[in-house]
Amino acid sequence: MGKDDKKLAPPPPSGVRRHWDWMTSFNGVLALFAVLSFVVLWIQLCDARKSFAIQIGEARKSFASDQRPYVWLANDKDSSPSLKVVPEKNPAGALQFVGDLYYTNYGKSPAIILRQYHGLILGPNAAKIRPLQWQEAKMILPTGKIDEFSPLSGVVTEKEVSTYMSAMENDGLTVYATWQYMDTAGNKYETELCLTRLNRGGWAYCKEHNDIKDCSLDVCEQ
Helix, strand or coil: CHHHHCCCCCCCCCCCCCCCCHHHHHHHHHHHHHHHHHHHHHHHHHHHHHHHHHHHHHHHHHHHHHHHHCCCEECEEECCEEEEEEECCCCCCCEEEEEEEEEEECCCCEEEEEEEEEEEEEEECCCCCCCCCCCEEEEEEEECCCEECCEEEEECHHHHHHHHCCCCCCCCEEEEEEEEEECCCCCEEEEEEEEEECCCCCEEEEEEEEEEEEEECCCCCC
């Protein structure tokens, strides 16, 4: 009998119920379960990645905060004060006040100083503490290193010297400075410092212009 002579199987009689293919249904359920399991695992993986990224970000912030530099007034050492302002004669023989302010980095990482300014105010300082022209000078201030700057006043008379040296706080001599710096990761910070002389020779912090800022969180000078 040839291939062409084979008869096709007759269709099942009408009204006869087909037998349920349990194996096919079971395989379908397994496939659906596998797909759903994959979706659940994928969601869990995405959540784990987000959680891990958040933890890494928080760890980096914590590390940066712990390791960051802090520029501030240096501590007095024996007979060497961290701030001193005295009248001196300049090469032309005229009197002027000359200051020496020592500052340091109290942080755990170097401070990369980007720019700074400093000033010396004579007389009442209430309206005179203001931003000055930036001195653009990039330099490294390692941890614990002490540096200094020396602000100068204009020419004064001997009578003015006596008046300023005996004035009460905020009314005689005031020294202030601002530093902008960053850590090795590029995070930017700013330190403002202001000190006013007491009539007996000590120094007190001004009522404003004393702060250490994180420029990513606080408003720093432009």
